[in-house]
Amino acid sequence: QMFGNLIETVRLYSDPVLSPPEADFMYEYDFIVVGAGSGGSVVANRLSENWNWTVLLLEAGKDENLLTDVPLMAALQTSSSYNWGYKSEVMKSGCLGLIGKRCNIPRGKALGGTSVMNFMLYTRGNKLDYDEWESLGNKGWSYKDVFKYFLKSEDCSKCESIDKDYHANGGYLKIQHPQYNSPILKRFLKAGSELGYKISDPNGKNHIGFSQAQATMVNGRRCSANKAFLKPLLQTRPLLQVTTRARVTKILINPKTKRAYGVEVIKNRIKYVIRARKEVIVSAGTINSPHLLMLSGIGPKEDLEKVNINVIKDAKVGHNLQDHMAFSTLAFLVNQSVTVSDASVQNPSDVLNYVINGKGPFTIPGGSLGLAFIQTKYAKKKDYPDMELVLGAGALNQDTFGTMRALLGIPDSFNERVYVPITGRPAFAIATVLMRPKSRGKIQLKDNNPLHWPKIIPNYFQNEDDVKVMVEGIKAAVAVSRTRAFADLGTRLHDIPFPGCEKLRFESDEYWSCAVRQVSTTLGHHVGTCKMGPDNHPDAVVDQRLRVKGIQGLRVVDGSVMPNIVAGHTNSVIMMIAEKASDMIKEDWRR
Numbered sequence: 057q058m059f060g061n062l063i064e065t066v067r068l069y070s071d072p073v074l075s076p077p078e079a080d081f082m083y084e085y086d087f088i089v090v091g092a093g094s095g096g097s098v099v100a101n102r103l104s105e106n107w108n109w110t111v112l113l114l115e116a117g118k119d120e121n122l123l124t125d126v127p128l129m130a131a132l133q134t135s136s137s138y139n140w141g142y143k144s145e146v147m148k149s150g151c152l153g154l155i156g157k158r159c160n161i162p163r164g165k166a167l168g169g170t171s172v173m174n175f176m177l178y179t180r181g182n183k184l185d186y187d188e189w190e191s192l193g194n195k196g197w198s199y200k201d202v203f204k205y206f207l208k209s210e211d212c213s214k215c216e217s218i219d220k221d222y223h224a225n226g227g228y229l230k231i232q233h234p235q236y237n238s239p240i241l242k243r244f245l246k247a248g249s250e251l252g253y254k255i256s257d258p259n260g261k262n263h264i265g266f267s268q269a270q271a272t273m274v275n276g277r278r279c280s281a282n283k284a285f286l287k288p289l290l291q292t293r294p295l296l297q298v299t300t301r302a303r304v305t306k307i308l309i310n311p312k313t314k315r316a317y318g319v320e321v322i323k324n325r326i327k328y329v330i331r332a333r334k335e336v337i338v339s340a341g342t343i344n345s346p347h348l349l350m351l352s353g354i355g356p357k358e359d360l361e362k363v364n365i366n367v368i369k370d371a372k373v374g375h376n377l378q379d380h381m382a383f384s385t386l387a388f389l390v391n392q393s394v395t396v397s398d399a400s401v402q403n404p405s406d407v408l409n410y411v412i413n414g415k416g417p418f419t420i421p422g423g424s425l426g427l428a429f430i431q432t433k434y435a436k437k438k439d440y441p442d443m444e445l446v447l448g449a450g451a452l453n454q455d456t457f458g459t460m461r462a463l464l465g466i467p468d469s470f471n472e473r474v475y476v477p478i479t480g481r482p483a484f485a486i487a488t489v490l491m492r493p494k495s496r497g498k499i500q501l502k503d504n505n506p507l508h509w510p511k512i513i514p515n516y517f518q519n520e521d522d523v524k525v526m527v528e529g530i531k532a533a534v535a536v537s538r539t540r541a542f543a544d545l546g547t548r549l550h551d552i553p554f555p556g557c558e559k560l561r562f563e564s565d566e567y568w569s570c571a572v573r574q575v576s577t578t579l580g581h582h583v584g585t586c587k588m589g590p591d592n593h594p595d596a597v598v599d600q601r602l603r604v605k606g607i608q609g610l611r612v613v614d615g616s617v618m619p620n621i622v623a624g625h626t627n628s629v630i631m632m633i634a635e636k637a638s639d640m641i642k643e644d645w646r647r
């Protein structure tokens with residue numbers, strides 16, 4: 057086992073990238089897939105199952121490395137060139153206490169896309185999410201229809217406490233529990249029972265309840281979309297070409313026939329035109345897919361005209377931006393060294409346990425040990441959570457290297473005021489996540505230069521109801537920390553008030569509302585900007601087969617097609633979308 061793990065690690069990183077670094081493009085392919093993220097990796101894999109089709113996968117980023125593998129170091133990747141590094145515009149309703157009053161908008165730039173730097177939590181949302189998609193006119197997207205596609209991807213052969221009827225073995229995507237015995241997690245689960253919740257599998261029959269995290273992981277290492285869906289194909293799919301550091305700058309569309317016939321791409325500073333015989337599939341993610349469509353003439357007419365882009369199709373591209381906001385700044389102090397911090401894992405035994413056995417604290421995905429899906433007093437439908445609590449193995453006062461603060465955009469002044477007085481003391485965190493936000497944002501062009509950022513206007517907490525639900529979530533997190541389960545650790549909420557909210561009574565609703573607007577941050581679950589919807593729906597950009605309306609030979613397959621965000625983390629949901637899309641594409645070309 058020990059040598060098996062080491063050999064597997066060496067093998068993964070000695071493999072060449074799937075194609076040579078030089079551009080050796082053919083004149084034409086059957087399919088061109090733009091973006092090798094959670095969506096694009098699945099599509100490229102499934103389309104290349106057809107031995108008659110040539111498939112080109114173009115990715116702007118590079119391959120993974122040894123560090124992206126380590127689950128506990130997920131936040132570090134967001135400070136690297138694996139992150140596009142976007143920031144939002146300044147807003148009046150959220151991120152008010154963060155650096156420059158702007159929210160960080162991390163997005164992955166790698167073979168594997170955002171799944172290379174995400175926190176690896178494996179959840180699928182709620183059944184009602186998909187039934188709602190269908191009720192909006194998207195035939196074939198109910199839970200009954202999509203469930204099989206979650207199973208198709210999944211390999212949960214090493215899972216322990218799961219609802220077996222809802223999981224599968226043998227798929228490409230490996231799921232595991234983190235291999236670490238945490239005293240804090242035990243108490244968290246006990247606290248859930250004490251508060252009347254089930255210990256459940258959130259991907260099983262009961263979404264609501266407390267659970268240990270399930271993660272996209274194999275032998276304690278990250279299982280990204282790349283590792284799951286692309287690496288296993290090495291040298292086995294001669295008609296699939298995967299190219300890194302290749303940035304698509306335009307989708308080529310004939311303005312008369314309205315047919316997409318190829319892409320413009322820059323690689324090694326050279327611009328190429330590559331043609332697609334059948335389809336171009338855009339899987340560039342929720343920020344970059346709408347950006348690329350707009351640059352190519354598909355988008356809101358007035359916005360495109362303002363920046364001198366010829367309008368090929370007037371469409372609500374970039375609208376309907378949705379995301380999960382998280383409040384991750386609570387610290388619960390304890391009187392024993394049972395938490396995990398940057399400093400506590402700097403010892404040979406934890407490092408060796410990880411490298412040799414794939415076990416120990418380094419396997420905790422992004423530091424998250426457990427999850428609870430709950431309902432606040434505002435939740436309307438039975439068994440449909442509006443709040444998630446994520447148990448963190450450590451808190452921000454133990455973020456010695458500052459990677460977590462950098463990811464969230466916490467200013468030094470905030471750190472000095474709130475966390476420095478308790479630096480190094482054992483503490484854990486419970487982050488609250490708003491599952492069903494009502495606020496909607498948008499992506500807009502700044503100009504027509506494809507290498508410039510678009511404007512990202514998320515409008516977080518523009519709808520006051522979102523603040524109210526978040527406040528209830530924070531109170532629920534504090535209630536968990538005050539159960540008998542946590543009493544033996546002398547658990548106590550750290551109570552230095554947050555800058556900007558000092559004048560309000562600590563722990564009052566007004567105080568928490570203020571704090572929510574100051575330092576809530578994104579969980580990176582951006583969706584919705586190329587919304588799927590039926591023909592009579594004026595806001596929809598793609599139809600239920602994910603074809604861009606009014607344009608032939610062009611689909612979008614990534615998080616941007618979700619009409620509404622789901623009550624769960626988005627990675628596996630996007631893989632499900634891509635599995636289903638691949639089947640639809642195969643069906644359409646069989647006719």
Ligand SMILES: Cc1cc2nc3c(=O)[nH]c(=O)nc-3n(C[C@H](O)[C@H](O)[C@H](O)COP(=O)(O)OP(=O)(O)OC[C@H]3O[C@@H](n4cnc5c(N)ncnc54)[C@H](O)[C@@H]3O)c2cc1C
Nearest residue numbers: 091093094095116169170175176177304341580615625627
């Ligand atoms: C910090 C963070 C933590 C997260 N944690 C979790 C979690 O724990 N669990 C979970 O389920 N989800 C998590 N997510 C969300 C999840 O990872 C994403 O929703 C998902 O990976 C997005 O998939 P996608 O296919 O839509 O886009 P992406 O995976 O972002 O893929 C888009 C790809 O397209 C490439 N690309 C973009 N533009 C171009 C271009 N012009 N030319 C060529 N290539 C291009 C990009 O480089 C990228 O590789 C997290 C996200 C973040 C940011």
